[in-house]
Amino acid sequence: AQSVSQHNHHVILSEAASLELGCNYSYGGTVNLFWYVQYPGQHLQLLLKYFSGDPLVKGIKGFEAEFKRSQSSFNLRKPSVQWSDTAEYFCAVIPNYGQNFVFGPGTRLSVLP
């Protein structure tokens, strides 16, 4: 069955530190990959997505993610985090032309000022 794992449940960083949140999926076919963010008290928002082409995807607010097919990974990165990046981050997978999103359990990021 499809599954998505996120390695860290809670990450605590100081401002200006670099961020990498891990995401691995188990699915044999072609997939579409997403990162969503939920800021405190706000709705879920799409950060970025990958369908095909360049495996390095740039999203909003300076985030990027790299798709590595050989590792079934789609890690989220940001070179320098800000206090305002404090949120919960969810990785999600959907098979190409599929209909069933599978979300990871989420990683809570706390950025200390």
Added chain:
Amino acid sequence: GAGVSQSPSNKVTEKGKDVELRCDPISGHTALYWYRQSLGQGLEFLIYFQGNSAPDKSGLPSDRFSAERTGGSVSTLTIQRTQQEDSAVYLCASSPTRLALTSDRTDTQYFGPGTRLTVL
């Protein structure tokens, strides 16, 4: 120009009662999604609508759950004979097209604020 709205924002019910949750997507969005967010368990996909049809209902956790969408717009998620394990935040999202079919990097999925369901 409003976003996705959901009602009620909070619902407290007794075990065994039926509940209906409503989602108003963004006008013109053809795709509509329901999710469940349980404490400490992340997001669980429930069902997806393209127009009024739901091609895949396999995400619904049991036959007590059903959903419909009328006029390609409003959707209702119904839970019959609620159980305590149904307590969660139920999220609705809409997008202009089915998200996985488009490569447009500006396309996105818009989430509503959710309905917090508590079953006593």
